[in-house]
Structure formats: C-alpha cells, structure tokens
Amino acid sequence: METDDLSKLESRVYRLYTSDGAYEFVVGSGLALYALVRILGLNPLTLLVLPVYLLLVRMVWRTRITYPRLGYARFRSELRKRERQAILRWTLFSLGILVIGLVLFMSWKFWKLTRAVQAMNQTTQAPMPDFSGAKLIGGAALTVVLAGVGYRIKATRFYVVAVLTFLFYAASYFLKVDAIYALGATGVALTITGLIQARRFVRENPRLEGEVADERAS
Amino acid sequence: MSELPESGDFKPIADLDQVIHAPARLAIMTMLYVVQGADFVFLQKQTGLTRGNLSSHLSKLEAAGYITVEKKFVERVPRTLLKLTPVGSEAFQKYRQQMQEALGRNETKS
Numbered sequence: 001m002e003t004d005d006l007s008k009l010e011s012r013v014y015r016l017y018t019s020d021g022a023y024e025f026v027v028g029s030g031l032a033l034y035a036l037v038r039i040l041g042l043n044p045l046t047l048l049v050l051p052v053y054l055l056l057v058r059m060v061w062r063t064r065i066t067y068p069r070l071g072y073a074r075f076r077s078e079l080r081k082r083e084r085q086a087i088l089r090w091t092l093f094s095l096g097i098l099v100i101g102l103v104l105f106m107s108w109k110f111w112k113l114t115r116a117v118q119a120m121n122q123t124t125q126a127p128m129p130d131f132s133g134a135k136l137i138g139g140a141a142l143t144v145v146l147a148g149v150g151y152r153i154k155a156t157r158f159y160v161v162a163v164l165t166f167l168f169y170a171a172s173y174f175l176k177v178d179a180i181y182a183l184g185a186t187g188v189a190l191t192i193t194g195l196i197q198a199r200r201f202v203r204e205n206p207r208l209e210g211e212v213a214d215e216r217a218s
Numbered sequence: 219m220s221e222l223p224e225s226g227d228f229k230p231i232a233d234l235d236q237v238i239h240a241p242a243r244l245a246i247m248t249m250l251y252v253v254q255g256a257d258f259v260f261l262q263k264q265t266g267l268t269r270g271n272l273s274s275h276l277s278k279l280e281a282a283g284y285i286t287v288e289k290k291f292v293e294r295v296p297r298t299l300l301k302l303t304p305v306g307s308e309a310f311q312k313y314r315q316q317m318q319e320a321l322g323r324n325e326t327k328s
Contacts, residue, residue, distance in 0.1 A: 010252045013264070063295075071260025072297060073253045208259045 021197030028190025035184030069205035090148035098141035139169020
C-alpha cells in the first residue's frame with residue numbers, strides 16, 4: 001500500500017469490524033468468568049475451558065452478526081500484524097508501568113515495615129503497613145490498557161470502561177474487598193458495553209441478502 | 219477567464235482504462251485493492267450499489283480478467299469470494315498513476 005489515502009481507507013474498513021461489540025463481549029465475559037471461577041473457588045482447571053468458549057463466541061458472533069451485515073473481507077496479514085503489535089506494545093507499556101509502580105510501592109511499604117519493626121523493638125505500638133494499595137496500581141495499569149485499546153481503535157466507549165475500572169479498583173481498596181471482585185466488575189462492564197455496541201451495530205447495519213441475490217444475478 | 223488547456227494535456231485522461239474508469243467499477247477495484255479478498259455483501263455495503271448493478275459490474279471486471287470470482291460454501295452458507303488478479307492490481311496501479319499525472323499536470327497549469 002503506497003499512499004496514505006489507501007492506507008487510511010484500509011484502516012477505516014478494518015475498524016468497521018471492531019465496531020460490532022464482539023471484542024468487548026468476548027474479553028469482558030472472559031474476565032467475568034475468570035473472576036467467577038476464582039470467587040467461587042472452583043478448580044483452576046475449569047479455566048482451561050475459557051479459551052475454547054471465547055473462540056466459539058467470537059466465531060458465532062462473526063458468522064451470525066458481523067458477516068451478514070458487513071460482509072466478509074480478508075485483510076492483509078501485515079495490517080492485522082500491525083494492529084496486533086500496536087495493542088501488544090501498549091499492553092507491555094502498561095505492564096511496565098504496573099511493574100515499576102509495584103516495585104516503588106513495595107519498596108516504600110518495606111521501608112515503612114522496617115520502621116515499624118524497629119519501632120516495635122522499642123516497645124511502642126506502631127501500626128503495621130497496609131499492602132492493599134497495590135490494588136490501585138493494578139487498577140491503574142488495567143485502566144491504561146483499556147484506554148490504550150480505545151485510543152487505538154478510536155472507540156470512546158473504552159474510555160468509559162477504563163474510568164469505571166479504576167473506580168472499581170478504588171472501591172475495592174477503600175471498602176477492603178478482594179481485587180478479584182473489581183476485575184469481575186470490569187468484566188461485567190465490558191460485557192454490557194459489548195452488548196450495547198452490538199445492539200447499535202445491528203441497528204445501523206441492516207442485514208443484506210447478498211449471496212442469494214448474487215446467485216440469482218449470475 | 220481561465221486559459222484553456224493545451225492540446226495533449228487531456229491525453230492521459232483519454233488513455234485511462236475505461237473498464238476501471240466507471241465510478242462503480244472504480245469503487246469496486248479500490249475496495250478489492252485495499253483488502254485481500256471480499257465477498258459480495260461486503261462490496262454491496264461499501265459501494266452502495268444494488269445487487270443487480272454490482273453483479274453486472276463484477277461480470278465486466280471478471281471478463282476483463284481483473285478479478286476472480288470463487289464460489290464456495292462456508293458452514294453450508296454460499297460465499298462468493300472476489301479477489302483482484304495480478305493483472306487487475308497492475309491495471310489499477312496504472313490507472314491511479316495516469317490519473318494523478320493528469321490531475322497534477324492540469325493543477326500546475328491553473
């Protein structure tokens with residue numbers, strides 16, 4: 001692809017296929033199910049079913065909702081690779097923030113712990129440091145990932161979910177609830193966003209009976 | 219009043235590939251150049267053409283050897299996959315080049 005105009009057209013068409021809500025629904029329900037398995041304390045092997053479920057949902061979504069409305073298009077592998085790499089880079093960047101944040105946070109807490117132990121040795125009642133603040137850093141990293149995906153595919157709905165994610169993690173910190181509930185709530189929020197987006201997509205793109213007509217015309 | 223173009227300035231336009239030059243076929247060729255392959259519904263949606271119209275333009279492009287039409291069944295549903303042939307891709311590139319040259323030449327004159 002040698003010109004900007006055609007590249008833009010290619011990206012625009014590619015982006016149409018991310019407007020069906022499938023990604024949000026698949027990722028959201030995946031996160032929610034993962035959280036549910038953890039909350040209910042089910043056998044971790046149950047999670048092996050998750051990738052199969054996610055792939056099946058995505059396949060059925062595409063064949064039943066997306067392709068009958070947008071049609072089928074095969075994109076060049078370089079474009080798919082470029083899009084995947086951009087999201088991967090952003091995720092790694094966010095994970096980098098998470099790791100740096102956790103290291104700084106833990107160092108600070110260990111410093112406070114050392115101080116507390118020293119204080120206890122001096123027979124004073126110093127409070128033990130609280131490590132639950134790591135939840136906020138985890139939430140912030142997930143927020144950055146979601147905002148990054150939204151920026152990449154130019155979908156403002158991801159920003160809303162990103163803000164909600166941070167709020168869920170902040171709530172889990174202040175209410176002293178396990179962070180897995182915040183992850184589950186993020187999953188549910190994403191799933192609902194996916195369903196709303198799918199509803200909008202179906203309304204905006206009526207089903208076309210192309211193949212039948214095509215057979216008749218030729 | 220603007221100066222009339224000199225004779226020969228429109229030659230690149232006259233030399234344009236008439237199979238591609240029709241707006242509907244140009245839209246089809248552009249879409250197929252951008253993606254690796256697409257089905258009938260995709261082209262109908264993107265070009266806004268009616269079924270019959272699209273079918274007739276596709277036949278012309280196929281007759282010119284610019285596209286290939288592959289009919290197959292995907293999960294018992296018929297799917298017509300349309301692709302640009304190497305000849306079609308080359309013709310499209312040439313068309314774009316000629317068009318850019320023609321437009322560029324007349325723009326610099328004005």
